[in-house]
Amino acid sequence: MQSLQVHNSYTRQKELFTSIVPGYVGMYVCGPTVSGESHLGHARPFITFDVIYRYLMHLGNKVRYVRNITDAGHFEEEGREAEDKISKKATIEKLEPMELVQKYTNLFHWAMRKFNNLEPSIEPTATGHIVEQIEMIKKIIHERYAYETNGSVYFDVKKYAEHYPYGKLSGRILDDLLETSRELENQHEKRNRQDFALWKAAPPEHIMRWESPWGEGFPGWHIECSAMSTKYLGDQFDIHGGGMDLLFPHHESEIAQSTVCNHKVPARYWLHNNMITINGKKMGKSYNNVIKLTELFSGDHPLLSQPFSPMTIRFFILQTHYRSTLDFSNEALQAAEKGLKRLWEAYKNLQKLERPVDDNAAAIDNNLETKIAKLLHDLDEFMNDDFNTAKVLANMFEIVPIINAIRDGHISASSISEETLQLMKKYFSTYLENILGLRDENxxxxxxxxxxxxxxxxxxxxxxxxxxxxxxxxxxxxxxxxxxxxxxxxxxxxxxxxx
RNA sequence: GGUUCCGUGGCCGAGUGGCUAGGCAGAGCUCUGCAAAAGCUUCUACAGCAGUUCGAAUCUGCUCGGAACCUCCA
Structure with missing residues (x-):
């Protein structure tokens, strides 16, 4: 069997996957910001990396899967909306920040269970790791890659770029950034406009605030992931995942922070899923085109003609390779629903299939045997080729007519060997349930x-x-x-x- | 403006030099009290132009169209 190849965003090519410690894999995936309801676009990375998590375990690895909960809100580096998103909304809704965070965390977990995503090994929260973040910032200052201004701390990108390949992950060139960075407020606090905040001094109205060596404030934009990945996975770990839109500046900054602290690029393989689009445009809050998961499950949305089950959505997402954009439409979901139903019914039928007891070896159709064996063994090849679930499903669909034909008697059950029948049953249950994570609903x-x-x-x-x-x-x-x-x-x- | 990527049949989507992806929809047939399901068959594309090659959806160039990131973003 061929070994696992993954597309590494850091090198922009497919590479043989080997873990730092054989048999053990550390994987960090950027989790949700629990300041609002998750939408379809958010579902993609969590389903994608759930399948990757499942497959890595299927290959015999012990995997520590860390996925954070961002409950302190992300901030614009500085800028027009310089308030904590979560505290802002809390004021509007007259809720305690933690109450709001709890509500959306619960809702997120509910959706993850609906999707049959396995729970991560560790799900750390940003607010639970303020100490670690402060320690990390202190270390960056000590290394002289950060400076304090008016109670805020900024990362010195220009200095970093003199010693490290800043922009390698996202393909940015520092000089270009200098030219294209837009003019922001509080720019005067920074030595260079592309510097980013590690710690922000909290204005009086800010609800979420913590004591720090630099005064009361809150952590900057990217530091939580660096702090928590280092704490739970070490200075360097195997896989870092997330959506492509996090490449820059989030992951680029993460690399810079962690590299200064730990003197190593934090992750060896960077995996990024592509976006879900709607009419060719990225689904996102700022585009005003999101469909919330609750709306999908209930069908209560102008673009939807009916409710769609979590498994339909999971299947819909897995029918596309994770690095391609996936265009949403009601019609496409309906097609996915029907396709999944057909596949699942064939799976159920397969489980009931039995060969006649009289072992008539002469009746065995060798061509059919070979065909089935090839289709099944290719499933492993496809997964090993950067988790190509689209091809996996295509091959399974090619087997569906064979299963149904045997059930209907169009093909004699004697024409396949007991070994092949068992192989089919094993592959179907392993792939559909264990690796792709599909299940009977309700x-x-x-x-x-x-x-x-x-x-x-x-x-x-x-x-x-x-x-x-x-x-x-x-x-x-x-x-x-x-x-x-x-x-x-x-x-x-x-x-x-x-x- | 900079960087990167994409353009596949009615729709969704695999595929990176030669071989049919697959799903959904449509058409025909078989089975059937009727219906449904299922099976078989069918429709069979690669934005445009030029080039490389024995051979290109796949490589190169240009043109047209679209997207992502550069700002919170999965």
Whole structure:
């Protein structure tokens, strides 16, 4: 089996993935800012890196997955909106900052569970690591890469760039930044306009504030990720992930801070997911085109014709490679919903398939065997090729007709060997459930409902033996109105499914 | 303006030199009390122009169109 290759944003190429300590992987992913409700765009990195987390474990690694909660708000470096976002909204909503943060943290966790994302190993909060951030800032000052002005501390980018490759990750050139940085307020506090804040002095009206060697204030824009990744994953760790829009300045600044403190580039592999777009434009608050997760799940949005389940959205996201933009539309989600349903039903059918007991070796179709084996083994190759879930799903769909044909008797169950059948079952369950993280939705309620439906199936069968089609049709039609499809199978059995 | 990226069939999307991606939608057929599902078949594209090559969606150049980042942003 080929080894895992990942696209490293830091080098802009695919590289063989090897962890610093064999068998152990440290991964840091930029988490949510819990100052508001998550939207579809936010779902992408968390689903993407959940699959990466799952796959790394599937390969036998012990993974420490750290994903932060930004509950202190991010700030503009300085500027027109120089107040803490969270405290600002707290004032508007007349809520305690921590109450607001708690509310949106809970909502975020709720959405993550809906998506069947595994919990990170550690989910540190920014407010819980003020001490670590202050310590880190002190160290940067000690290294003489930061300076204090009026109770605020700034990182000296120009000096850093003289000794380190500033801009390597994001492809920025310092001189260009000098020319294109816009004029901001409080610019006079900084030696150079591209310097960024490590600590900001808090104005009197600022609610969130902490004591520091430089007076009362709050941490700057990027320091929390540097502090927390260092604390839980060490001076250098394996993977750092996040959305492409964080490349600059967030991750670039993170590299600068951590490098000064730890004398190492913090992460060896930088992985970035692309954006979700809507009509070709990035989905984002500033574009006023977001669809919140609660709106997606309820269907309560002008662009949506119906609710979409979390698994549909997960599947929709995984049908595209994580480094490509993904264009949202109601139609595309409907297509994803149907596709997932077809794939999942085939998976359920596969689990029920059995070969006849009389082991007729002569009946085995070698071409079919070879084809299935290749399609299955390629799944590993695709995942190893920078987590190409789109190709994984495509191959699984190629197997769907084979499964259904066997079930319907179009292909004899004897034409595949027991080994191949078991291989199919193993690959499907491993990939769909363990790696891609898909699952039956509402499994608990379904168990009870299934009992009720089994009863109706019995009654309908009896009616049909009496040729009482009025009753049999009534059952089927009424159920259909409730969104439950009852189907008559070839062998006289009945099955049902939910729309 | 600077940097980077993209433009694939009705829609969504893989694919980086030769071989059919896949999903959804559409059409036909089979199965069937009817319906649904399923199976089979079908439609089969690569923004435009020029070039490299035996051969290009894939490499090069130009043109047109779009996007991201440079400001909070997943």
């Amino acid at each position: 499994a608990a309620e379904l168990t009870k409902l299934n009992g009720v439906l089994d009863l109706l199936v019995e009654i309908r069968k009896e009616a049909r033996t009496r040729k009482d089609y009025a009753t049999s049709d009534k059952i089927r039609n009424q159920l259909q109105q409730l969104g439950i499809l009852m189907k008559d199978e070839k062998d006289g059995k009945m099955s049902y499914g939910f729309e």
